[in-house]
Amino acid sequence: MTDITTRRLPDRLGSSWKAGVLSWESLLVLVAIGIFIANSFASPYFLNAWSLSDLTFNFTEKALIALAMALLIIAGEIDLSVASIIALCSTLMGLALQFGADTPVLVAVGVAVGLVCGSFNGVLVTRLKLPSIVVTIGTMSLFRGIAFIVLGDQSYKGYPASFSWFGQGYVWWVISFELVLFGVCAVIFYVLLHKTNFGRRVFAIGNNATAAQFSGVRVDRVRFILFCLTGLMSGIAAVLLTARLGSTRPSIAQGWELEAITMVVLGGVSILGGAGSILGVVIAALIIGLVTFGLGLLNVPGIVMSIFTGGLLIVVIALPILYRMMKERRA
Amino acid sequence: MKSLFKHREIWLGLAIVAVILAVTLRFPRFAEPSFLLTVFNDTSILMMLALGQMAVILTRCIDLSMASNLALSGMIVAMANAAFPFIPVPLLILGCVVVGAAMGAFNGLLVWKLNIPAIVVTLGTLTIFRGMVFVISGGAWVNAAQMSPDFIQLQRSVFLGLPVLSWFAIVVAALVYVLMTRTPLGRAFYAIGVNPTAAVYTGIDVGKTKFYAFVLAGAISGLAGYLWISRYVIASVEVASGYELNIIAACVIGGVSIAGGIGTVGGALLGALFLGVVNNALPVIGVSPFWQMAISGAAILLAVVLNARGERSKGRVILRGA
Numbered sequence: 001m002t003d004i005t006t007r008r009l010p011d012r013l014g015s016s017w018k019a020g021v022l023s024w025e026s027l028l029v030l031v032a033i034g035i036f037i038a039n040s041f042a043s044p045y046f047l048n049a050w051s052l053s054d055l056t057f058n059f060t061e062k063a064l065i066a067l068a069m070a071l072l073i074i075a076g077e078i079d080l081s082v083a084s085i086i087a088l089c090s091t092l093m094g095l096a097l098q099f100g101a102d103t104p105v106l107v108a109v110g111v112a113v114g115l116v117c118g119s120f121n122g123v124l125v126t127r128l129k130l131p132s133i134v135v136t137i138g139t140m141s142l143f144r145g146i147a148f149i150v151l152g153d154q155s156y157k158g159y160p161a162s163f164s165w166f167g168q169g170y171v172w173w174v175i176s177f178e179l180v181l182f183g184v185c186a187v188i189f190y191v192l193l194h195k196t197n198f199g200r201r202v203f204a205i206g207n208n209a210t211a212a213q214f215s216g217v218r219v220d221r222v223r224f225i226l227f228c229l230t231g232l233m234s235g236i237a238a239v240l241l242t243a244r245l246g247s248t249r250p251s252i253a254q255g256w257e258l259e260a261i262t263m264v265v266l267g268g269v270s271i272l273g274g275a276g277s278i279l280g281v282v283i284a285a286l287i288i289g290l291v292t293f294g295l296g297l298l299n300v301p302g303i304v305m306s307i308f309t310g311g312l313l314i315v316v317i318a319l320p321i322l323y324r325m326m327k328e329r330r331a
Numbered sequence: 332m333k334s335l336f337k338h339r340e341i342w343l344g345l346a347i348v349a350v351i352l353a354v355t356l357r358f359p360r361f362a363e364p365s366f367l368l369t370v371f372n373d374t375s376i377l378m379m380l381a382l383g384q385m386a387v388i389l390t391r392c393i394d395l396s397m398a399s400n401l402a403l404s405g406m407i408v409a410m411a412n413a414a415f416p417f418i419p420v421p422l423l424i425l426g427c428v429v430v431g432a433a434m435g436a437f438n439g440l441l442v443w444k445l446n447i448p449a450i451v452v453t454l455g456t457l458t459i460f461r462g463m464v465f466v467i468s469g470g471a472w473v474n475a476a477q478m479s480p481d482f483i484q485l486q487r488s489v490f491l492g493l494p495v496l497s498w499f500a501i502v503v504a505a506l507v508y509v510l511m512t513r514t515p516l517g518r519a520f521y522a523i524g525v526n527p528t529a530a531v532y533t534g535i536d537v538g539k540t541k542f543y544a545f546v547l548a549g550a551i552s553g554l555a556g557y558l559w560i561s562r563y564v565i566a567s568v569e570v571a572s573g574y575e576l577n578i579i580a581a582c583v584i585g586g587v588s589i590a591g592g593i594g595t596v597g598g599a600l601l602g603a604l605f606l607g608v609v610n611n612a613l614p615v616i617g618v619s620p621f622w623q624m625a626i627s628g629a630a631i632l633l634a635v636v637l638n639a640r641g642e643r644s645k646g647r648v649i650l651r652g653a
Contacts, residue, residue: 080576128636131589133393137580138632145625152621254573258395258454271448303465303568310458313451314441321445 024268024320028283031316032290039294046297053174057244058296059263059289060178061237062256063282066263067189068233070281072226073264074193076206076273077125077132079227082234083256084143085117089238091147094156094248103163110239111232117143118231122224132227140257147250156248167244178240185233190278202226206273259309263288266313287312339586342637343601347608354612361615368493374607375500376555376562380574381581381603382507382596383551386544388582389520390537391527391591392449394545396438397552398574399460404431405556406464406473409566413477420481427557428550434460435549439542449541457575465568473566483561496558503551508596516543524592580627581606584634605634 039046046052065082072079089110096109117139124135169177193199201222204212213219242248267284269276288309295305355362380397387394408427411418434456441452475483486496493501511517519540523530527537560566585602587594609630613623 124632130635134583134589134635135632137576137583138628138635140576141580141624141628141631143628145622145628148621148624149619152619258457262454262458265451265454271450301465301470303470304462306458307462307466310455310462314447314455314459317447317451318441318445321447325445 025277025280025283027316027320028267028280028287031312032283032287035287035290035294039290039297042294043297046294049174051293051297053170053176053179055289055293056176056179056182058292059285060176060182061240061244062259062288063182063263063285064185064233064237064240065230065256065260066267066281066285067185067278068226068230069260070264070267070269070276070278071189071193071199071202072132072230073261073269073271074206074273074276075202075223075226076209077223077226078136078261079118079121079230080133080136080257081117081121081140081143082230082260083253084140084147085114085231085234086238086241086253086256087147087250088117088143089113089235090242090248090252091150091156091250093238093242095150097156097159103160106159106163107166107239110242111235114231114233114235114238115228116231118228118234119224121231122227125227126220126224144250151248151250157246159243159246164243164246167240167242167246178244181236181240185236186278186282193278198222198225203274206270206275208274259288262309262313266316340595340597340601343585343598343605343634346634347601347605350605350608350612354616357616361612368497370607370611371500371604372494372497373611374604375496376558377577377581377607378500378600378603379503379551379558380555380578381585381599382504383548384578384582385585385587385594385596385599386507386511386520387449387541387548388579388587388589389524389591389594390541390544391524392442392541392544393453393579393589394435394438394548395450395453395575396434396456396460397548397578398571399457399464400431400434400549400552401556401559401574402568402570402572403434403460403464403467403556404553405560405570406468406566406568408557409473409478409482409560410468412479412482413473416479416482420479420485423482424554424557427553429553431553431556432546432550435545435547435552436542438549439545442545443538443542446538449545461568461572464570468566468568470568473560475564478561478564483564486558486561496562499554499558503554504596504600507547510547511596516540520544521592526592577606580631584631602634605630 069079069082092113093106093110096106101109121132121136121139124130124139125132128135166177171177171180193202201212201217204215204217205219205222209219238253241253245252263285264276264281265271266287267276267281269281291308291312292302292305295308296302351362351367360366380401384394384397404427407430408423411426412420412423438449438452438456441447442449486494486499488495490498511520519530519535522533522535523537523540530537530540559571563570581603582594582599583589583602584605585594585598585600587599587602606627609627610623613626614620618626
């Protein structure tokens with residue numbers, strides 16, 4: 001899907017203050033503020049510390065995956081198997097629970113399984129030179145299929161209370177552990193992508209993998225690390241989600257791969273690779289959290305919310321394009 | 332003879348025969364023509380959808396919204412049938428195709444006029460169309476009792492020894508085959524997939540060609556909407572949920588290159604048939620249904636790996652060279 005005719009250089013090459021104000025992130029901030037104001041008018045229950053804290057549970061787990069997925073998409077790859085990785089992590093945590101594992105072991109199992117699944121994707125993509133969209137469609141069925149084989153139509157329950165804390169606990173008054181973890185991860189990924197050589201290599205690979213290879217970037221190693229990172233973040237998300245729900249079912253997190261990709265794309269990451277920022281992804285995650293929570297307060301069913309998130313995705317992306325077209329027509 | 336085996340369709344055909352033979356060892360009735368026809372009939376809808384998806388993938392786009400399109404046009408036609416049972420079924424089918432094509436046109440217009448990447452557009456419409464199903468139905472189901480007998484029976488009735496559902500697949504396959512191999516539009520699909528810049532210089536309107544590919548995929552999804560609803564006699568929000576990736580998997584197994592420009596009607600049909608045979612074979616030989624997903628996932632990976640080897644030997648670089 002790398003279409004030459006639609007491909008543009010990233011707009012952010014020059015960095016004047018004007019470019020900063022007119023950036024994608026400021027458009028997203030405006031959208032977020034608009035939705036926030038609309039929410040507070042629409043429901044009297046919205047502006048309240050506890051419900052705002054509840055709101056964060058709507059997006060933190062998916063956004064953790066979106067952080068890593070952003071790097072992957074900037075490098076020109078994609079991972080459709082993240083939701084299935086969550087299912088497999090959660091299932092194997094449940095299995096460990098049946099053998100009497102305690103909280104530290106459960107967390108270790110979840111994170112390790114995520115890492116293994118991610119590296120499996122990475123090996124397939126880099127060793128066999130296959131398009132990642134194809135590989136991860138396969139592993140998507142494979143990972144969730146293994147979860148179905150292990151679980152059947154059963155579900156695992158009875159996680160210890162100390163484990164539940166990861167999904168339900170609060171670090172400081174109303175600030176949940178999930179939110180703090182997301183904040184820490186967002187900062188780590190921000191530094192990784194925008195302040196390190198590794199991040200520069202990710203952008204270089206997304207813009208032109210062949211040129212990156214010839215300028216000394218070990219393209220396949222970077223790709224492999226990115227798949228491992230995505231798997232790792234899926235594993236962490238699996239720990240949080242399982243702890244929050246307190247149960248494991250093979251159908252857990254169904255459809256999350258597309259929601260995480262929606263956050264990444266809405267955040268201004270080019271699906272063709274080579275452009276994007278972590279800040280945008282964080283704001284986009286917040287927007288999606290705001291929309292789903294606000295509509296939830298208005299008793300809008302989940303499936304109808306998807307019309308709004310899908311419409312938002314298309315409208316927000318179409319707006320700058322329409323604006324540019326109108327400007328070109330006038331000139 | 333040697334050149335014959337260079338075609339991946341031959342290898343895929345052999346793989347399907349091998350699966351059938353292996354299953355026959357455990358369950359002799361599997362190879363009987365009547366049983367094979369059942370498998371074919373079961374796979375008809377997937378085959379049609381795979382052909383529509385192939386047209387889109389050939390132009391370097393992807394349509395993730397096909398399954399949602401199927402659910403929405405299916406729900407519309409089921410509700411129309413429940414409310415006005417006197418409307419003749421052929422008219423309903425036509426309506427389904429038009430509604431599906433309109434949704435495809437919506438995708439196509441966004442890709443053509445606004446130049447938004449197809450994966451982004453259809454990711455959005457995937458959720459929009461599915462949500463619309465809920466909006467128009469209010470979350471309610473349309474069940475067998477509400478549908479008219481004609482509506483349910485049409486695709487079950489047997490014509491020349493085959494159910495009408497199978498005939499739909501055969502006719503659609505024939506039409507798409509003619510479109511792909513005998514018309515300027517079909518040639519344009521391949522041309523812009525292989526090299527969009529060169530296609531522009533030969534006078535092909537790249538955006539418009541993509542638009543037509545989306546309309547085709549939409550029309551087929553609409554038709555599949557009617558067929559799915561009348562086959563499983565239930566219309567609900569959940570219809571074909573997550574099926575979009577099965578459709579893409581069928582294309583990928585059939586050797587349609589996700590980077591565009593490569594793929595044949597025969598390949599896409601065989602890819603769908605391969606998934607259909609595997610899925611039909613598992614319950615027959617007593618494999619628990621819980622294994623089904625993992626086995627088809629492994630089959631997809633295996634087919635993809637074999638395909639990639641075939642492509643590389645031709646020296647063709649796809650998607651990336653590094």
